[in-house]
Amino acid sequence: MATPSGSLEQRYDIAETVDYILQGGFRNVALQFPDEQLADSPDVFAVLQTRLGDRARVFILADTAYNPLGVDEVAAAHLAADCVIHYGRASLSPVNALPAFFVFPREPLDAAVAAAALRPAIAAAEAERRQAAGGATADAAGAGFRAVVVLVDQGYQHKLEELKAALEGPAAAAATAVGAGTSGTPLGTSEGSSGSSGSPLPPFVFAHITARSLRPTAATTKAAARACGPAAAAGAAAGTAAAAPAAGGCGAAACCAAGSEAVAGAEQPPAVPQSAGSGPEAKEDAKAAGEAAAAEDGGCGTCGRTDVPAGGCGAPASAAAATSSSSTTTSSSTTTSSTTTTSSSTTSMVGLSWALPAGARRADCLYVWVGPEGASSHQVLQMTHSSCEWLSYDPATATAAATAGDVRRGVSDETRRLLKRRNFLVEKARAASIVGILVSTLATGGFLDVISALRRLCAAADKKSYTFLIGKPNPAKLGNFPEVDVFVMVADAQGLILDSRDYLAPLVTPWEAALALSGRHIEADDYRLELADVLDFERQHAERTAQAEEGLALVSLGGLGLDLASRGGGAGGGGGGGQVVARNAAEYLALKRSYKGLEMPATGAEPKAVELAVEGRSGRAAGYVDETPAERSTAAW
Structure with a gap:
């Protein structure tokens, strides 16, 4: 069913898409839609083309050649596209040749109902963890989960702040305490309490979308060559963005102080990160605006790095970000339920990024999935974290009463079978x-x-x-x-x-x-x-x-x-x-075949001496003319 015209502006981020195209200087823009949103593609095309006028040409891609979650650069290259606007869920894998901007779906989610179903399940899992580790001993509190990692599907990311407030708010804590008292089990009790009232749960860590736009490595190389010198450009072309400063380029802590501040203090990426344009018609002011926006998004405006540590480009970057082949906007800090905890390691997977508290291993955390049950992203996350504790909540199939059956415990049966x-x-x-x-x-x-x-x-x-x-x-x-x-x-x-x-x-x-x-x-x-x-x-x-x-x-x-x-x-x-x-x-074939064919010098055989032709046998195979009866009898046996 097509979306009403009045809702297109918000659902498909029309204003942000137009700003991305114009500030990047792109002339040919490809629109990539998933099958479930193809009904809206003509209306979105018409609105975008009207807004852009003659400044850019927009066209819709046909069926994708490979995975629809990835950017279809092959189809876009048929019409010489400068960038791709990808709609729907995306894998957010590093792009190879074309810049891409992502417009994620906006699916309905009642944050209060989701929190009412999740908090008792989280409290029950925490109580079970402590019970298994030592019951009511003094060390039981320290044996609980170090953090609760909430992984929200891309379709519900627009409700992330509401879900965060519902899970961490005082009303949710009171509801959990009431649920703990009615169940007869001291759920989520504090270290020194006897379980008469609910205690704060482990700190929450919310995963954010890693990027709204991606650029190929070539854009990073051009930026390094323009601002950091030839040595940095050679380092960037060698394989990773982090190699540019290491090759003798900027390398100074003051190279991107603004980007460092953005990384240290940003809760999540801005709604519309700007990307440096690579189109042939891009002007110098558009390029400068793209570089400044990269710094605002947590990246270096000179060398193109986005894994900027707190000390600037000269400080060592995380191993996970150093292996990335394209520039992305990432979140490097996470606010928990009580205080802002400095992260020790950042994980980026299926387009989501989250940071665990300092000293915490992933086996020490409880993972909560909010999204479609059995989705590809859900399956990948569970397969790579199969030894961890899991809770899964599907808003599409959940009831309005927020019952305990809405939350699924553990890794799914299908994932276990696949493993x-x-x-x-x-x-x-x-x-x-x-x-x-x-x-x-x-x-x-x-x-x-x-x-x-x-x-x-x-x-x-x-x-x-x-x-x-x-x-x-x-x-x-x-x-x-x-x-x-x-x-x-x-x-x-x-x-x-x-x-x-x-x-x-x-x-x-x-x-x-x-x-x-x-x-x-x-x-x-x-x-x-x-x-x-x-x-x-x-x-x-x-x-x-x-x-x-x-x-x-x-x-x-x-x-x-x-x-x-x-x-x-x-x-x-x-x-x-x-x-x-x-x-x-x-x-x-020459080694494995039993029949070699005629051997001749052309096939590698040694030349043989010339011999005169001789007369062969005549007759039938059952009995040649020159064959004696005794020979025939022996041959028959």
Whole structure:
């Protein structure tokens, strides 16, 4: 059903979108809609084109070539788009070539009803945690959760402040105390109390959307070259934005003092972060406005960094932000229920970012999901945090009375089933002889580096690898390659096919393939789905095996037999060990085929001496003319 014209302005952020396009200097703008919002696409197009006039041309993209949660740079490039406006839920993965602005959905959420359902469940989980750790002992209070991490789906982020006030407000605390008294269990009691009244729950940590706009790495390189000198530009082009200051560029704490203040004091990203334009028609004042806006968003206006620590560009940045391939706006501080706690580590996943209290591990926290049950983001979060305690609340299916049945406890059954199967698929990938690298994204920044890393890992494990680019994969397409034992799907975390039971060959994630090719197993506390983690793993694995001794091991050849392989093979796949290894498809066929065909010098055979032709046998195979009866009898037996 189409949205009424009066609601388009607010639901689709028309004013903010127009400001982003004009301040970026973009001339050709692509609009990417999900299937559920296509009915509104003509009206949104008409309103935007009317507002922009002849200053920019707007067009609507057709079906996406890959994951609809990602930016479809392939379709946008067909009409030479300068930027993409992405509507609906998004993976917020680093972009590869085009800037992007995101307009998230606005779905209804009653914050008071959600808080009334969640707070008793949180109090019950806290009481159970303390009871399991020591009951009523003096150390029981310290054994509770260090924090409650509230992960709100992108469709409900516009209600985040209302939900925060409802969960942390005094009215919610009183309701929890009443619920604790009526249940007969001292829920959420304080350290020295006897449980007669409710006590403050663990501090709340609210996850925020990491960015409203993304820029490719090239924009960062241009900014570094303009303000920090050639050395910084070379450092930025080397791979990460954090490399620019390290290469001898700005590096000073005063480089982006305004950005540091914004990072230290911002609760969440501004509604409309401005991005430096990369369009050909952009003016110098538009560029300057984009750089200033980057500093306001917590980024450096000169070198392009967005992971700016409190000390400026010269201070060390977090490892998570340093691996990002595009500039994003992140939140680096989190307000808890009582005081503002300095975070020790920041986690960014599925487009959300949150910081745990200092000294807290993720296993020490209770995770609360507010959003659709079984959504791709919910599944990714639970798979990567499967050893943690979970509460899930779906506003779309919740009742207005806020009953206890509205909150689901623990990891979902579907996620548990998928995790069990992932261990089996890692073993299948370890035994594979031919690995197919399935490229399922062309817009995620760094995907080419991940493909190169997987190729190196396959070569080091003496396995043949082939790269496939076939659009959206399905069983019929991949069934055309029966020689491939396992496919490695290179895509962002929310675009992966995790249930591949209908496929002829199993599909594994890049992280699982890296584990299988290096001889390791899945660990529940260290399961990852992000592409950047594969690069870190490959680098660490190369360092561990650099000085490893060569040894021989028996490996399976697709269940057909055993062969000798070298554990210490180099990047070329060799390393001795008594195994003849094919380097390409032609060598593989020459080694594995039993019939070689006619041998002649053209095929590599040695030239033979010339011989006179001789007369051969005549007759039938059952009995040649020159064959004696005794010979015929012997041949028959």
